[in-house]
Amino acid sequence: MRIGELANATGTTTKTLRFYESAGLMPIPPRTSSGYRDYPSDTVHRIAFIRRGQSAGLTLAQIGEILHIRDGGNAPCAHVKSLLSERLKELDHQIADLLALRETVQSLHSASLTIEPAACAPNQVCQYI
Amino acid sequence: MRIGELANATGTTTKTLRFYESAGLMPIPPRTSSGYRDYPSDTVHRIAFIRRGQSAGLTLAQIGEILHIRDGGNAPCAHVKSLLSERLKELDHQIADLLALRETVQSLHSASLTIEPAACAPNQVCQYI
DNA sequence: ATCAACGTTCCAGTATGGTGGAAGGTCAAG
């Protein structure tokens, strides 16, 4: 199948597919005599996997690692487990950071609602921040 | 004061200060006869404000807006209030998104711990994802 | 034969907040 078909079948764009290829996520596809990429039809599964990996919050680089292990003929199970638990730890950190930031912003915001703007000194930028 | 002094006094670098200037966050400073930037000493407060704005999760562009209002001789109170409440909404969105993602990753990870890797079919990339 | 719709490569830009380095000018101490 040609690149446009594949893009249609997977809900991506030809641009994105060429980008994935340049990023090392796709095996180099064979070409037709005129130079068009000619993908085997099971490539849709590979693209679908990439999308699922992205919705799981993995980066393209991490998804690439998994694909490379599989392409090398091995089962990527162990690596996937460690990527997922790593990602889980990162998420916990990010969530904790954002919650702390939310606290900060929340209290700045509350203060900005209660303090009189008239009390604003012109020699500083902003009393709320 | 010269740029290195200012950088030292505020815990930034000369690179960063020149970057802030190019980003429009700093008033154009006077120069010495030899072409060195010569900052008024209250510039440290401006830099400190920028840092506080960043720890409140504001972008440099948003911090710039506040500074411009103040530089224009007006009190930025109203704008600051709206920036903070906007930021609060964004944070709530981001946190909700991350929590949902955490759920997804969590269940994928649990599955990866219980399912037998031996059940791994070689014709798909990874059963966990 | 011509036209649209597809394909190709390559280069550049998006947003964010800087960082690194080259090539050169200035200043104070020894």
Next chain:
DNA sequence: CTTGACCTTCCACCATACTGGAACGTTGAT
């Protein structure tokens, strides 16, 4: 007079996942 620490400008690059566009070749239908 030279050395080292400072300053100047400018251009390029980091990560991330694409996107836009130019310039040109191919395919299939009318």
